[in-house]
Amino acid sequence: MSTQPGNARYNWGAVGLHWAVAVLVICTFPLGLYMVGLSLSPLKLKLYSYHKWIGVSVFLLMWLRIGWRILRPPPPLPASMPRWERTVAGAAHGLLYLLLIAAPLSGWLFSSAEGFQTVYLGIIPLPDLLDKDKILADFLRFIHMMLTFTLGGVILLHAGAALKHYFLDRDQVLSRMIPWLKRGDST
Numbered sequence: 001m002s003t004q005p006g007n008a009r010y011n012w013g014a015v016g017l018h019w020a021v022a023v024l025v026i027c028t029f030p031l032g033l034y035m036v037g038l039s040l041s042p043l044k045l046k047l048y049s050y051h052k053w054i055g056v057s058v059f060l061l062m063w064l065r066i067g068w069r070i071l072r073p074p075p076p077l078p079a080s081m082p083r084w085e086r087t088v089a090g091a092a093h094g095l096l097y098l099l100l101i102a103a104p105l106s107g108w109l110f111s112s113a114e115g116f117q118t119v120y121l122g123i124i125p126l127p128d129l130l131d132k133d134k135i136l137a138d139f140l141r142f143i144h145m146m147l148t149f150t151l152g153g154v155i156l157l158h159a160g161a162a163l164k165h166y167f168l169d170r171d172q173v174l175s176r177m178i179p180w181l182k183r184g185d186s187t
């Protein structure tokens with residue numbers, strides 16, 4: 001591994017947690033969109049459960065990720081990146097962390113207010129965070145939709161920026177998070 005500032009890769013824990021969360025969000029977002037359109041059926045109820053379990057997994061993994069990040073801070077960004085881009089990248093990463101906690105939490109709050117307890121993986125009943133309240137549930141459904149759609153937008157920008165670094169800037173930014181990827185040729 002290079003010791004040049006900005007060339008160091010993320011450690012295995014950070015890489016594993018990043019891709020685990022990415023895969024789970026990529027699964028549960030379209031699942032959420034699909035399941036709401038179904039008419040009431042055993043399939044719909046099953047998909048709601050899967051959606052909630054995946055979402056709760058994201059929520060739990062994010063706390064693990066925050067703890068890991070505190071213990072093992074990420075490597076600095078490449079020196080070749082202009083200052084404005086580092087600032088934008090830092091703000092986008094902060095927003096992603098915030099949304100990846102707030103979006104699943106809003107789903108959990110919404111389910112509680114709807115009066116549907118979440119039973120994680122079908123075996124661990126999670127506490128209802130709110131009492132049943134129809135008006136609050138409708139508001140929280142809207143909040144959940146807003147947060148998850150904002151999350152989707154920020155993820156697209158984040159992925160687009162990573163691809164721009166790989167294909168246009170040809171720097172090390174993407175390969176820091178994909179250990180088997182060939183590094184870019186500029187520093």
Ligand code: HEM
Nearest residue numbers: 029032033036052055056058103104107108111118145148
């Ligand atoms: C990162 C995690 C999550 C993402 C990306 C996500 C995404 C979504 C999306 C895109 C929808 C469809 C919104 C719409 O079109 O109305 C949805 C609906 C829903 N989500 Fe999530 N969600 C997440 C976590 C959770 C969690 C943790 C729970 C509950 C414990 C949950 C409960 C629900 C419920 C019950 C609905 C159906 C809303 C309705 O019936 O109108 N979600 N979610």
